[in-house]
Amino acid sequence: MVESIDVYISFDRLEDTVRYSFISHLSAAFHRRGLSSFFDGENGSDPETSGISTLAAVEDSRACVVVFSEKYSSSSSCLEDLAIVSERRRNNGIPVVPVFYTVTKSFVTKQIWKLGDVRSELRTGLLETVDLPNHESYNNQSDSEFVEEIVADVREKLDKTEKIGIYSKLLRIENLICKQPWGVRSIGLWGMPGIGKTTLAEAFFDQMSGDYAASCFIKDFNKEFHDMGLYCLLEKHFGKIGAKSTITRPILLRKLLRHKRLLVVLDDVRKPLDAESFLGGFDWFSPGSLIIITSRDKQVFSLCRVNQIYQVPGLNEEDAMQLFSRCALGKEIKHESLQKLSMKVIEYANGNPLALKVFGKKSRKNPREMEMTFLKLEQSPPHEIHDAVKSTYYSLSSNEKNMFLDIACLFRGENVDCMMHLLEGCGFYARVEVNVLVDKCLVSISEGRVVMHNLIQDIGRKIINGGKKPSRLWEPSSIEPFQQDKRVSGSESIKAIFLDPSCLSFDIKPMTFGNMYNLKYLKICSWKPGKKPAIHLPKGLQSLPDELRLLHWDNFPLLSLPQDYDTRNLVILNMCYSQLQKLWQGSKELKMLKRIMLCHSQQLVDIQELQTARNIEVIDLQGCAILERFIATGHFQHLRVINLSGCTKIKTFPEVPPNIEELYLKETGIKSIPTVTFSPQDYSFIYDHGDHKFLNREDSSDDSQTQSVMVYLEYLKVLDMTHCTELEGIQSIPKNLRKLYLGGTAIQELPSLVHLSKLVVLDLENCKELQRC
Numbered sequence: 014m015v016e017s018i019d020v021y022i023s024f025d026r027l028e029d030t031v032r033y034s035f036i037s038h039l040s041a042a043f044h045r046r047g048l049s050s051f052f053d054g055e056n057g058s059d060p061e062t063s064g065i066s067t068l069a070a071v072e073d074s075r076a077c078v079v080v081f082s083e084k085y086s087s088s089s090s091c092l093e094d095l096a097i098v099s100e101r102r103r104n105n106g107i108p109v110v111p112v113f114y115t116v117t118k119s120f121v122t123k124q125i126w127k128l129g130d131v132r133s134e135l136r137t138g139l140l141e142t143v144d145l146p147n148h149e150s151y152n153n154q155s156d157s158e159f160v161e162e163i164v165a166d167v168r169e170k171l172d173k174t175e176k177i178g179i180y181s182k183l184l185r186i187e188n189l190i191c192k193q194p195w196g197v198r199s200i201g202l203w204g205m206p207g208i209g210k211t212t213l214a215e216a217f218f219d220q221m222s223g224d225y226a227a228s229c230f231i232k233d234f235n236k237e238f239h240d241m242g243l244y245c246l247l248e249k250h251f252g253k254i255g256a257k258s259t260i261t262r263p264i265l266l267r268k269l270l271r272h273k274r275l276l277v278v279l280d281d282v283r284k285p286l287d288a289e290s291f292l293g294g295f296d297w298f299s300p301g302s303l304i305i306i307t308s309r310d311k312q313v314f315s316l317c318r319v320n321q322i323y324q325v326p327g328l329n330e331e332d333a334m335q336l337f338s339r340c341a342l343g344k345e346i347k348h349e350s351l352q353k354l355s356m357k358v359i360e361y362a363n364g365n366p367l368a369l370k371v372f373g374k375k376s377r378k379n380p381r382e383m384e385m386t387f388l389k390l391e392q393s394p395p396h397e398i399h400d401a402v403k404s405t406y407y408s409l410s411s412n413e414k415n416m417f418l419d420i421a422c423l424f425r426g427e428n429v430d431c432m433m434h435l436l437e438g439c440g441f442y443a444r445v446e447v448n449v450l451v452d453k454c455l456v457s458i459s460e461g462r463v464v465m466h467n468l469i470q471d472i473g474r475k476i477i478n479g480g481k482k483p484s485r486l487w488e489p490s491s492i493e494p495f496q497q498d499k500r501v502s503g504s505e506s507i508k509a510i511f512l513d514p515s516c517l518s519f520d521i522k523p524m525t526f527g528n529m530y531n532l533k534y535l536k537i538c539s540w541k542p543g544k545k546p547a548i549h550l551p552k553g554l555q556s557l558p559d560e561l562r563l564l565h566w567d568n569f570p571l572l573s574l575p576q577d578y579d580t581r582n583l584v585i586l587n588m589c590y591s592q593l594q595k596l597w598q599g600s601k602e603l604k605m606l607k608r609i610m611l612c613h614s615q616q617l618v619d620i621q622e623l624q625t626a627r628n629i630e631v632i633d634l635q636g637c638a639i640l641e642r643f644i645a646t647g648h649f650q651h652l653r654v655i656n657l658s659g660c661t662k663i664k665t666f667p668e669v670p671p672n673i674e675e676l677y678l679k680e681t682g683i684k685s686i687p688t689v690t691f692s693p694q695d696y697s698f699i700y701d702h703g704d705h706k707f708l709n710r711e712d713s714s715d716d717s718q719t720q721s722v723m724v725y726l727e728y729l730k731v732l733d734m735t736h737c738t739e740l741e742g743i744q745s746i747p748k749n750l751r752k753l754y755l756g757g758t759a760i761q762e763l764p765s766l767v768h769l770s771k772l773v774v775l776d777l778e779n780c781k782e783l784q785r786c
Contacts, residue, residue: 019043020167021074022052023094025085035114035156036080042160046168071097076108076167079142083116086124092135099138108170111147112163118143146331158188169332177339178209178332178366179216182325186217189321190303197295199304201314204325205454205466206401207367210307213325214278217305225303226273227251234279238287246291274301282308285316292317309405311452327364334359336366340373341383354383361391361467368468371395394468402472405453413446415508417455421473422485423511423536425465429458431585434607438562438584439533482506489517492525500528509534514546514568521548527556527575538567545590562605564588572616573597581605588614595619604628612636612656620644627651635659635677646670657681658733675731679754684739686732734758735776755780 020043024036036052043050051070071077077098085091102109113121125139148166150159165180172179190198202210211232222228229250231237237246251270275298282288288306295304295318306319314322328336337355358376362368372390376383393399406417416436424432429447436443450456457464465473477485482503486492489512495504496519507529514537526535535557539546547568554571557564559579569591581602589612603626611617613636623629623644630651634640636659643660646652647668655670657663658679666683669676729747734740736757745764746753751771755763756778763783766772777783 018051018070018074019048019076019171020050021070021077021098022050022080023071023077023091023098024052024080025082025088025091027088028082028084031080031082031114035160038156039078039080039160039163042164043167046164048164048168048171067094068097071101074101074107076110076171077101078110078112078163078167080112080114081116081121081143082114086121086128086139092139095138095142096135099142102142108167109142109145110163110167110170111142111145113147113149114159115150118147118149161187176216177336178328179213182209182213182323183217183220186213186323189323193321196300197298197302197304199295199306199317199319199321201311201317201319201322202305202307202325203311203314203322203454204309205365205469206309206398207365207395207468208325208327209366210309210325211280212366214280214305214307218276218278221303222276224274225276227270228276228278230278230280232280234288234291235281235283238291243290268297270299271297272299274299276303276305278305278307280307282306282313282317283310285313288313288317294318309401309454311454328366328369329364330359333362333364333369337362337369337373340370341376351383354387358387361387363466363468365398365466365468367395367397391471394471398468399472399475402455402469403476405455406473406476409449409453410446412441413449416441416443416446417450418473418477418485419509419534420450420456420463420465421470422477422487422509423534424463425470427463429461429463431608432463434584435534435562438582438605438607485509485511487511489519492521493519495528496522496525497528498522498524500530504529505531507532509536511536512548513538513540514548515539515544517548520551521554523550523552523555526554526558530558531560532558533560534563535561536563536565538565566591569593584608586610590614592616596622600625607631609633615639630654632656638662643667653728669726671726672728673726674728676729677731677733678737679733679735681737682739683734683737684741686734686740686743741782 022036022039024031026032040050040052051067051074071094079095079098098109101107121143122140125136125143128136148159148163150156161184162181165184168180169177186200186202190200202214204210215230215232218228218230222230231246231250241249277292279288279291292304298304304319306314306317308314311322314320327333334355337358341355358372359369362372372387375390376386406414409417419436420432424435433443433447436447447456447458451458455465455469474487477483483491484506485508487510492510492512495501495507508531510526510529510532511534526532537548545568547570548566550570554575556575557578560582562582562584564583565585565587567587567589569588572592572594574593574597576597578597579601582605583603584605585608586596586606587608587610589610591611591614593611593614594616595618599622601622603623606623606626606629608631609623609626609629610631610633611620612633614634615636615638617634617637617640619642620634620640621644623632627649628651629649631654632646632652633654633656634643635656637657638659638661640660641662641664643655643657643663643666645667646655647670649670650672652670653672653674654677655673655675656677657666658677658681660681662682664682664684666678726747727749729750731752732747732750733752733754735754738757738759740755740758740760742760743755743763746766746769748768749771750769752774753772754774754776756776758780759782760780761782761784763777766775
């Protein structure tokens with residue numbers, strides 16, 4: 014009899030198929046991972062637990078797995094089991110892991126509610142257990158994969174601080190390695206500093222090194238290689254196996270090792286040539302050998318011929334809270350004020366284990382002291398992460414450095430296409446250089462947005478503030494020295510400004526921005542989504558820099574932009590919720606302009622100034638309620654998106670640009686579907702030329718008839734006419750349309766939809782006049 018059991022498995026003992034297949038596999042898997050398990054009062058599968066009573070097993074276990082199957086909830090013995098398990102979870106805090114095997118969570122929940130003669134506290138215990146973080150088997154998942162997933166979860170719940178979040182990742186790595194063909198296998202562990210690459214590699218090494226004839230783990234390979242050199246490093250790790258020669262030692266070592274299965278882990282590789290020199294290529298490794306490399310630079314893996322890469326994810330919120338709690342207090346944080354502060358830390362660390370450990374160890378039990386500690390730590394990130402990010406930064410080219418600092422200052426969370434336009438407008442090879450930053454774990458791209466970790470952003474901003482002259486400003490106090498009518502020293506160095514109006518305690522003077530003649534990005538908006546505070550300009554705005562690529566100013570308070578502002582370099586104009594009536598007087602050069610967003614500018618009456626923006630790609634005027642007419646866009650070859658939703662006074666739409674992809678006309682007064690139109694006397698046929706369709710001029714006898722050729726808008730994917738209440742008909746629909754919204758219109762019938770093979774959304778809700786579809 015053992016002093017304690019690691020895992021008690023509760024299941025329906027009358028279901029033989031569950032008992033002799035799944036449960037026995039699960040118990041065996043626990044045993045393989047060094048955990049004792051108990052699942053039967055008479056003969057558990059783990060020899061260590063034989064002879065223990067069921068009650069004693071539940072009482073002595075460190076964790077419980079509850080396997081819900083078809084008849085579990087209707088079994089009296091299972092309910093008795095669960096009553097004891099639930100009590101231990103509430104009173105002693107032991108982890109309980111629900112498993113739904115061949116059933117779903119909803120199926121079990123319904124079964125529980127149907128139990129008529131069960132005590133209310135027992136029903137509550139059942140429902141509480143079902144709602145815990147759980148595992149549910151899927152049709153395409155084998156029992157072996159499912160079992161390993163459960164075991165990994167239980168191991169993490171039982172292990173101490175260093176192992177939180179480790180085992181599920183180890184399982185993923187094992188699966189990736191097993192799927193590689195037999196031979197010399199390799200895998201790269203990739204991620205930002207502090208994310209746990211080394212910890213994960215060490216855990217894998219400790220678990221698997223005994224399966225290999227020889228193994229070595231070289232921590233901080235970059236430093237070790239340069240401190241010791243190739244020969245000494247090889248001798249240190251493989252010298253006991255090799256010969257005594259010193260001149261040809263690497264060759265002799267490789268000859269002696271070529272018939273042995275080796276496990277080699279190179280941690281923190283920064284220079285791929287050093288790793289290649291140590292490994293000497295993969296050719297001399299015996300089949301079955303495994304090479305693991307950790308690095309924060311993705312290019313290292315391709316240059317070292319490592320094809321399989323595992324991007325190490327951060328901790329989820331539950332694991333992050335568990336790690337922070339253990340490091341801060343040694344137990345779960347229950348104080349409400351401390352919990353709120355803890356969530357601030359967890360949001361800031363964003364899954365980074367090293368940051369959570371450092372913040373946790375330096376935190377105090379008193380809420381006020383904890384908050385002060387957190388504020389200090391924001392200003393001084395963990396030195397390991399700080400030094401690693403700075404080291405990566407100094408390895409970048411000049412353009413890459415500038416791009417990194419621009420993102421840290423103002424592009425974090427930005428639409429990636431918008432950022433690319435702006436960077437290309439400044440002469441960068443944006444897509445190539447952004448990929449370098451992604452490969453080096455300084456930024457990432459997710460769902461079309463630029464993502465930068467809080468820690469990396471703060472380190473980037475510290476680099477900016479550490480410069481001799483300020484180049485990018487975001488604190489109100491940093492703007493004040495430039496609040497002069499005349500140009501002051503240092504204004505020529507300013508390249509970017511990001512201001513939150515709610516943080517300003519002073520008014521902006523007329524020449525503040527005009528004096529910064531090298532200013533390329535001006536962004537004035539709230540850091541908090543949804544808020545639109547305004548900046549006061551009591552004396553107006555006299556000038557703006559000619560070098561501006563980005564003018565993003567939410568709630569702009571003036572009726573127009575400065576008349577002498579030269580727009581030739583402007584790439585993006587974003588002035589949502591502005592007081593603009595029109596942009597400016599007369600015509601200006603707009604050849605660089607790619608996007609204009611004037612959403613919810615309630616005073617806007619005219620946008621005819623945009624007629625010269627021939628390269629524009631996006632026009633968003635959503636919610637401009639008194640705008641009465643839109644510009645003719647038939648000659649705009651690059652225009653992909655138009656949004657006039659909520660422009661209720663617009664009754665007609667000029668010709669549609671030929672390459673339009675998305676057209677939003679929701680709640681406008683438009684009476685008919687916009688089309689590309691032509692008269693037969695001008696155009697006789699349509700012909701292809703590259704990626705575009707053009708209309709060919711040719712004489713025709715009929716000079717009065719106008720034909721709709723909307724069907725030829727082959728790039729149109731989204732058309733939204735929702736609540737265009739005066740729209741009564743639609744004659745043709747482009748064949749590549751994917752989303753068509755006609756809800757709330759007065760249409761009476763639709764043309765045939767047979768040719769619309771790509772249509773996935775068709776909204777006809779509240780089309781009361783619709784007679785045939």
